[in-house]
Every structure is written in C-alpha cells, then in structure tokens.
C-alpha cells in the first residue's frame with residue numbers, strides 16, 4: 096500500500112523530529128486525560144512511533160495502538176521495551192482490518208491523532224470509529240483542516256508527486272464536523288490550538304443509547 100511505503104520511509108526521521116509545539120501537545124494530552132479512567136479500554140489508530148500511547152497507557156486499563164507502517168510499529172516496540180507497559184500493545188494494522196478481526200471488541204475511547212486528514216476515506220474511518228466505541232464512548236481527534244489558502248495547497252501535490260508527502264485530504268473544519276455528526280457523534284469538546292494552526296482538536300461522543 097502506497098501510504099505504508101511512504102510512512103516506512105520517513106519513520107526514523109519522524110521519530111527523531113521534536114514535537115513542533117510542546118505547549119499545544121501538552122494541552123491536547125491534558126484534554127484527553129479528562130476522558131480517561133483506570134477502567135478505560137483505549138484504541139488508537141495511526142499511532143506512529145507510539146509517543147502518545149506510552150504517555151496515556153499508565154493511566155488506563157488497556158491500550159491497543161495501531162499503525163499501517165511496519166517501521167513505525169518497530170520503533171514504537173523499541174520504545175516499549177525501554178519503558179515496559181504490560182497493558183500496551185502496538186500492532187501493524189489499519190482500523191478497518193482490526194475491526195474485521197475483532198468484531199465483538201469495543202472501546203471506551205478511540206484516538207486518531209494527526210491522521211484523519213491523511214485518509215481519503217476519512218468519512219468511513221469516522222464511521223468505523225463510531226462502531227468500535229461503546230455507547231457513551233469518546234472519539235478524540237486532532238486534524239489539519241484546510242479552511243483558508245496556505246502554501247501547502249500548492250506544495251503538497253508537488254511533494255506527493257516526488258514522493259516527499261503522503262496523500263492529504265483537504266477538508267475544512269466544517270466538513271470534518273459534518274462527517275462526525277453524520278456518523279452519529281455528538282460534540283463533547285472542541286479546541287482550536289491557535290488561530291493560525293489550521294488544526295482542529297475534537298472530542299466527539301457516541302450517544303449513550305446507540
């Protein structure tokens with residue numbers, strides 16, 4: 096799969112790159128914390144090298160983290176060996192494949208961080224996230240939205256052509272919210288990290304009686 100090839104290629108560099116904005120990252124962790132309990136069963140897709148999973152896993156009952164890239168999962172497992180967490184598992188998989196293999200398993204919280212805008216079928220992935228959640232469960236996402244013109248609109252197609260960028264789906268914050276509502280979610284919390292970041296951090300809830 097083209098996306099896996101791209102992410103395998105960049106995985107080591109991605110692992111060595113510092114977080115772009117530490118205070119925004121800390122705020123995202125703090126918001127997520129409000130929806131985690133010691134009993135929580137968590138599923139994360141597109142977990143990358145597992146940094147966020149390693150931070151949240153000690154606070155919850157179980158944490159399953161998926162990524163399409165073999166190399167990302169290898170690096171995540173190397174980190175896990177250094178700081179073992181018996182309730183945390185990294186698995187090479189898409190959300191769809193995981194759901195098909197475990198149709199009867201459901202979760203309290205599903206995380207998709209910096210990944211929905213990389214998926215051409217993001218609406219389908221949002222629906223799959225709804226399906227794998229327990230009623231009342233939360234879907235926490237952080238996405239780049241294309242609400243106004245940026246240099247990325249021009250640069251991305253060119254970079255993709257020469258293998259320097261993955262597919263990027265250019266939805267607006269409004270289109271993303273509509274896809275969430277169409278899937279059946281209610282909005283629990285919304286946070287825009289900064290007016291210029293073009294990022295949308297959303298906590299959506301699967302209604303309790305669905």
Ligand SMILES: C[S@@+](CC[C@H](N)C(=O)[O-])C[C@H]1O[C@@H](n2cnc3c(N)ncnc32)[C@H](O)[C@@H]1O
Pocket residue numbers: 098099102140141142143144161162163164167188189190207208209210213214
């Ligand atoms: C920008 S990175 C984000 C990683 C991590 N969530 C973070 O916030 O640092 C996107 C990740 O999504 C993974 N990915 C892309 N498409 C995917 C898919 N269809 N299923 C699962 N993972 C995918 C990539 O391999 C990559 O590790």
